[in-house]
Amino acid sequence: MEMSETAFVIVTYVLLTWFIVSNFILAGYSFKEWFVSTFKQPKSEQKNHQSK
């Protein structure tokens, strides 16, 4: 089955949009989660500070 020129153009733009939008959303969420989990103080340490 032959792919027409119009179909090729549509598929190209759909794939680029799918790739960029979905993965940037995931990158944003995962970077936020990484930042929070890395720089958030562990609960045990927070309790220690509060008790002092």
Place this chain on the structure above:
Amino acid sequence: MLNSWIGYALMIAFGIILVIVSILATRNGKKNLDDFLSARESMSLPMTMSSLVVVWVWSSSLMGAAEGAYNFGVAGFYMYGISVLISALLLGWPIFKRVRKIAPSISTLPEFMKARIGKQTHIVFTIVGILQSFFWAVLQMTAIGLVMNVLFGIPHAASIMLGAIIVITYVTIGGLRASIGTDVIHFTMLLVLLAIVIPVCLWVAGGPREIYQGLVNSSVDTATLLWTKESVTGWLLVSVLSFINYAIIDQSVWQRVYASKKGSETKLVLGTTFMWLPIPAVAGLMGMVGLAQGMNVNPSEIFPAVVGELLGTWGVYAMAIIMIATILSTTDSCLNALSTLIVKNIYIPYIKKNAPMDPNQELKVARIVVIVSGLAIAVFSLGQFSILYLNYAVGALTLAMTWPFVLSVFMKKLNKNAAYWGLVAGTVSGLFFAVIPGAGLMEPIVPLWVGYLISHAIAAGIPLIGTLVAPDHDFEFEKAFSQGEA
């Protein structure tokens, strides 16, 4: 060729960033072996998902997809990705949902098989799992030696040793947490660069309409056909049959599934598949650009060749960073998987005989295993083995594990002896029909895809027939996995 000192500087900069990230990643972890090897249920869904995406995006997803599209044209939009889609939907999703429910305390595939089928099968799964992780890491290290040599003129051995030192250092510091934490950085870096490089290449090549016209006038007469007999038998069937177990056999995937929160398996497997699918498809576009432009290069080098030709020096730098990020992220996952398999399936059950150990001592042993395994990978990579051979050999080696495992998850009455002999016979047939001819060491008796099919049929047929003829008693999953299978 670019200045070699810039190549060294790039790798060292990567090393410094990754070591800092891994130190930060360990801050909130527990200081015990289970956390070091499996980070059980402690990582968020977006982090494990992005980590799994980069585990699946190894050099072959970019270079291999582009190579296929360069050879076959528009079939490159879907022929690489469809194998992983099938693997994830038909096997990965239902299996991880069930395995996680019935065996929540394990963290490796051989541990599951030991409790389900027995010691002999456990040994085969452990050996093949170790070989798979080891040779995939060797493949990645060999690739970094080639890439840094081609782009920067850095001696093969120097890149391999530098790359190995970087990976060993951060995995030794943080174990799986470091691997997943650095994967988030790799994922972001990879995404940003690919999101710039690919659209700019398409624009410089004249846009989609111009590329399509180039395909129509290219040296491949069937470049605009979605399938041909050649593309189906030479690419699609080989890809589907060799990657059908992609989502379930690799220990790196198991570790990320067990590191995520329980109950999130569906979102993790399906979400990762959704995020990953467009990546080989847009990489395939680069192969189509090369074909449309009439470029005459080694097909396996078409992706970097297109970037270098259309974008010049900055494109080559971007390509170097993409390749370093891709290779290091896969290598650290393999090293982590390898050390987990060795500690959990050899050291603890056979050397320590499951005797209780001091947590600090356990961690020390795991770190020593990481260092020794990493150095062994580096030394082996210096041999500069054929990447193509390793790819075929490792892929075909794991084929026969698929069906004994899948059937053991769902069939309570599975005949254990038949499952074991299906595994053995399937592995031997895989070597004979797929590995050796695939490596070019012997004339193929049948086409490669038929060789893969025979291996699958034997590995699935023997357990099924054995179970029909002489079914075992109902296997009590809950009881077996609550008794401490490891």
